[in-house]
Amino acid sequence: MGTVVEQGSGVLNGRANLDVFSETLQALADKDKSVVVVTSDSRGSGKLTPFGQKFPRQIVEIGIAEQNLVGVAAGLASTGKKVFAVSPACFLTARALEQIKNDVAYSDNPVKLIGISAGVSYGALGTTHHSLHDLAVLRAINNIIIVAPADNYETEQAIRRAAELPHPVYLRFGKKAMPHLTAASPDDFEFGKARIIREGDDLTFVATGETVHPALAAAEKLAGQNIQAGVVSMHTIKPLDRDLLSSLGRAGRPVVTVEEHMINGGLGEACASFMFQQGFRNAFRIVGIPDEYTVTGSQAEIFSHYGISKDGLSEVALNLLNKRL
Structure with a gap:
């Protein structure tokens, strides 16, 4: 865990x-x-x-x-x-x-x-x-x-x-200033062991790198609607934290993965492959860059266009909770 x-x-x-x-x-x-x-x-x-x-x-x-x-x-x-x-x-x-x-x-x-x-x-x-x-x-x-x-x-x-x-x-590594997510001690970091940034019983965002911050912002927006979303920093994409993913699978809550990467072959597909092969059937969505050449703009503009933002991710979460495609 x-x-x-x-x-x-x-x-x-x-x-x-x-x-x-x-x-x-x-x-x-x-x-x-x-x-x-x-x-x-x-x-x-x-x-x-x-x-x-x-x-x-x-x-x-x-x-x-x-x-x-x-x-x-x-x-x-x-x-x-x-x-x-x-x-x-x-x-x-x-x-x-x-x-x-x-x-x-x-x-x-x-x-x-x-x-x-x-x-x-x-x-x-x-x-x-x-x-x-x-x-x-x-x-x-x-x-x-x-x-x-x-x-x-x-x-x-x-x-x-x-x-x-x-x-x-x-x-x-990216270029922009990053948030301080924790004051944890050095003993709390380990390759292959994810960090739980926020607890939540309704669904979980599993994000990596610079997408963790917008996932956290979305979780805090959802909290205003009485929806408790967990946020995980899956800093190690390989090897994945299989124990954490298994715990999410057993809990049965929806999972939204978020990454600054093509939706093909990245964090989302890695998590989905492991969870579904283990027999878990959580509602699941992958948020990233779709299979297309990206729009032109700054990193923030590209994130916003593809829904890697507070509003975009909270909308994905609400749709998933309401079982809408």
């Missing part, structure tokens, strides 16, 4: 997860010279300029060559280095997919793949720059943990744990 944390509105009073990633990485490198960053012309966008200035011998600039990025990262990891390979998620998981599959996962080189500007963070740059496939393609590859932190706390804990893990990890 996931860890229960304090309820609250999750006000956007935190920093961008990438800022926390950069600071945590510097703290690790300050104590461990085996920590190395490999980047593909992403020092600025990856918030790595301070790292490079402080640790010039622990950063490798590959240039815009993602396949080389992953190959070099795998080689360094095979020598005992704690390697963080940083690149825009859309390019890292598409251009270098073969290298991730063979050089990292198949060879069990403990590279930490950091997908920055994930989901629709690039906004109006459009489909070529959106990473709405990354969860799906990496879920299909054996031996890689997939993580999408929902706040600064999850980000710091994920980076610290990933650095010590002797296996591949993929972490995806």
Whole structure:
């Protein structure tokens, strides 16, 4: 079962997860010279300029060559280095997919793949720059943990744990400031163990990454209508928290999954596949980006268009509770 944390509105009073990633990485490198960053012309966008200035011998600039990025990262990891390979998620998981599959996962080189500007963070740059496939393609590859932190706390804990893990990890980060969802202690974070952000007996939102906050906002709107919606941060997409999903299945309440990803092959299909194969028949909806090229706009505008918002998610929940399609 996931860890229960304090309820609250999750006000956007935190920093961008990438800022926390950069600071945590510097703290690790300050104590461990085996920590190395490999980047593909992403020092600025990856918030790595301070790292490079402080640790010039622990950063490798590959240039815009993602396949080389992953190959070099795998080689360094095979020598005992704690390697963080940083690149825009859309390019890292598409251009270098073969290298991730063979050089990292198949060879069990403990590279930490950091997908920055994930989901629709690039906004109006459009489909070529959106990473709405990354969860799906990496879920299909054996031996890689997939993580999408929902706040600064999850980000710091994920980076610290990933650095010590002797296996591949993929972490995806967006650009915007994130909410503080909890003041929990570090012992409350674990890969494969979801966090219960809000309890609720009527239905449950299971969200990941930057969609956890709109799910929480929807739950609080529903509370004004005497509907108690639970909110779960499923920060680890692979492996899933099967114990938590089983508990939701046994409770029988409706489940709405929410993700900044194509509805094909992501969090929703992963949860549905597990629950339905276990014999659970909860009312179930997947909210994400439909099987189409996205509209043009900012991340907030794209979220709103596809219903990844307080109003859109509360409407989905009400329709599900009322058994309307």
